[in-house]
Amino acid sequence: MMKTAAISGGLDVYAIREQFPVLNREVKGHRLVYFDNAATTQKPQEVIDALVNYYTTYNANIHRGIHTLAEEATAAYEATRDAMKEFINASGREEILFTSGTTDSINTVAFTYGRQNVQEGDEIIISAMEHHSNIVPWQVLCEEKKAKLKVIPINNKGELLFEEFEKLVSSKTKIVSVMYVSNAMGVINPVREIIKKAHEVGAVVLVDAAQAMAHLDIDVQELDCDFLALSAHKMYGPTGIGVLYGKKELLNRMPVFRGGGEMIKEVTFEKTTYNDLPYKYEAGTPNIADTIAFKPAIDFVNRVGKKAMHAHEQVLLDYATEKLRAIKGVHIVGDSTNKISVLSFVVDNIHPQDLGILLDNRGIAVRTGHHCCQPLMDRFRIPGTTRASFAVYNTLEEIDLLVAGVEKAIKTLS
Amino acid sequence: MSDHKTIAQIEDEIVEEFSLFDSWDDKYEYIIDLGKKLPPLEDQHKIDENRVRGCQSTVWLVADYKDGRVYFKAESDSVIVKGLISMLIRVLSGQTPDDIISAKLEFIQKIGMTTHLAQTRSNGLLSMVKQMKNYAVAFKAKNSLTT
Ligand SMILES: Cc1ncc(COP(=O)(O)O)c(C=O)c1O
Numbered sequence: 001m002m003k004t005a006a007i008s009g010g011l012d013v014y015a016i017r018e019q020f021p022v023l024n025r026e027v028k029g030h031r032l033v034y035f036d037n038a039a040t041t042q043k044p045q046e047v048i049d050a051l052v053n054y055y056t057t058y059n060a061n062i063h064r065g066i067h068t069l070a071e072e073a074t075a076a077y078e079a080t081r082d083a084m085k086e087f088i089n090a091s092g093r094e095e096i097l098f099t100s101g102t103t104d105s106i107n108t109v110a111f112t113y114g115r116q117n118v119q120e121g122d123e124i125i126i127s128a129m130e131h132h133s134n135i136v137p138w139q140v141l142c143e144e145k146k147a148k149l150k151v152i153p154i155n156n157k158g159e160l161l162f163e164e165f166e167k168l169v170s171s172k173t174k175i176v177s178v179m180y181v182s183n184a185m186g187v188i189n190p191v192r193e194i195i196k197k198a199h200e201v202g203a204v205v206l207v208d209a210a211q212a213m214a215h216l217d218i219d220v221q222e223l224d225c226d227f228l229a230l231s232a233h234k235m236y237g238p239t240g241i242g243v244l245y246g247k248k249e250l251l252n253r254m255p256v257f258r259g260g261g262e263m264i265k266e267v268t269f270e271k272t273t274y275n276d277l278p279y280k281y282e283a284g285t286p287n288i289a290d291t292i293a294f295k296p297a298i299d300f301v302n303r304v305g306k307k308a309m310h311a312h313e314q315v316l317l318d319y320a321t322e323k324l325r326a327i328k329g330v331h332i333v334g335d336s337t338n339k340i341s342v343l344s345f346v347v348d349n350i351h352p353q354d355l356g357i358l359l360d361n362r363g364i365a366v367r368t369g370h371h372c373c374q375p376l377m378d379r380f381r382i383p384g385t386t387r388a389s390f391a392v393y394n395t396l397e398e399i400d401l402l403v404a405g406v407e408k409a410i411k412t413l414s
Numbered sequence: 415m416s417d418h419k420t421i422a423q424i425e426d427e428i429v430e431e432f433s434l435f436d437s438w439d440d441k442y443e444y445i446i447d448l449g450k451k452l453p454p455l456e457d458q459h460k461i462d463e464n465r466v467r468g469c470q471s472t473v474w475l476v477a478d479y480k481d482g483r484v485y486f487k488a489e490s491d492s493v494i495v496k497g498l499i500s501m502l503i504r505v506l507s508g509q510t511p512d513d514i515i516s517a518k519l520e521f522i523q524k525i526g527m528t529t530h531l532a533q534t535r536s537n538g539l540l541s542m543v544k545q546m547k548n549y550a551v552a553f554k555a556k557n558s559l560t561t
Contacts, residue, residue, distance in 0.1 A: 028438050029437075351491055353470045361438040383491070384470060
């Protein structure tokens with residue numbers, strides 16, 4: 001049995017755990033072991049408090065009222081935009097658009113920038129490991145425009161083949177949309193190189209950073225990505241709120257997507273003039289409460305520090321990989337050394353769903369299935385995997401419980 | 415047909431069997447055991463037409479109609495689902511279309527397996543129950559046409 005050092009990767013895991021009330025609950029008579037962090041992370045008390053505090057003391061619609069509550073709510077809402085600008089080092093706050101999440105962000109780009117700039121015969125490039133959210137919008141766009149969707153292949157370790165990308169990219173390429181980190185395997189993609197190469201042919205690049213935000217330092221100016229999509233709920237924040245970052249000059253040129261309140265300057269029945277960035281893309285009353293409660297999540301990540309988080313999670317990943325690999329019949333899917341803390345595996349002759357159910361009986365939450373990446377599963381000729389994904393509050397003791405659970409389940413099921 | 419058991423009687427039997435278990439591990443070990451014992455479906459039946467779609471696991475289901483009663487055979491790639499199927503077959507196979515259509519299958523809830531019927535599990539079991547009832551409806555309709 002391994003015990004997590006009080007200080008691991010430079011952080012105090014036990015002090016961090018105390019900030020996450022849900023970690024104290026029991027599931028089926030066992031202390032919860034939460035290893036489904038790639039689906040959504042748990043929330044620290046300060047995020048929960050921010051939600052309650054908003055509804056308890058200053059609930060109001062934003063940007064419209066002149067009364068005190070409306071001013072307080074507007075200030076808190078806009079403070080999240082400022083925090084996010086700093087968090088990803090955008091060059092201006094107007095480059096931060098609030099959406100309902102990564103899926104919404106990608107769809108917004110596909111149906112604004114994409115509709116405007118992709119023509120018949122043009123090409124859009126994605127990778128073989130994309131989440132359905134980064135496949136379907138482009139398929140719809142390609143069908144609409146008679147454009148072609150090209151797919152960057154991967155190797156048996158789940159690593160993207162950059163040489164193949166270099167062969168695919170051409171003057172026909174208009175958009176490249178790739179995930180920074182794979183949700184199904186944890187593999188980190190060479191997005192910096194992809195962006196550089198795509199820019200050489202004049203294509204724009206969208207980075208799906210949903211899985212990267214809570215683990216890797218991201219500086220959009222240094223990356224030079226044109227768009228970046230993320231979800232708050234995968235970085236200790238609330239559900240239903242995400243961000244679309246876009247370079248200002250691109251956002252300014254893009255047509256609006258949704259019409260309604262807030263996004264307008266003036267409306268007559270003949271013509272509407274639109275508001276300035278970022279508001280022209282934020283139609284209607286937004287998700288005020290969750291946007292406000294997103295800021296403490298950003299503060300939490302900043303305070304703990306992504307470097308320390310990443311270092312601790314790497315300790316967990318290395319330990320779990322070694323332990324699970326040692327079990328007979330277990331095969332890791334995406335066995336790359338360049339990963340964040342996601343461990344996806346299959347077990348000979350055992351259905352992932354059965355394994356997931358038996359782990360749940362021991363209070364261990366993992367994800368089983370195709371992880372919204374059916375093309376990737378097809379690539380490996382498997383119906384799905386069992387995925388354990390680790391966050392800053394997980395410990396080595398919990399991994400021992402997972403390993404024991406897997407060993408027991410294999411015995412029961414075979 | 416005096417030894418014929420009604421759906422309600424079989425459901426009661428299952429509930430009673432499960433009352434012996436007090437831990438989830440025991441319940442599931444029993445279900446897994448049933449799953450392992452479920453006779454495999456012949457390969458010729460494992461075709462798309464007989465597939466009951468679920469998100470995670472696959473179920474194949476075939477039905478026959480003989481002397482006013484419906485007989486089911488099924489299989490899944492998940493052992494646990496196979497165990498659950500085995501219980502459903504025990505309850506519903508050999509019953510009349512009318513009884514199958516009106517079966518409430520409360521035993522599932524009584525033995526604590528409702529989660530498997532929930533949409534979230536999307537494991538095909540819910541679709542399987544629906545499909546069993548659809549077969550019953552179809553056989554009933556066919557029967558009323560021919561008689
Ligand atoms: C890589 C990746 N992209 C996109 C998404 C979709 O995110 P959301 O459901 O928050 O829109 C996810 C979530 O699972 C993801 O992991």
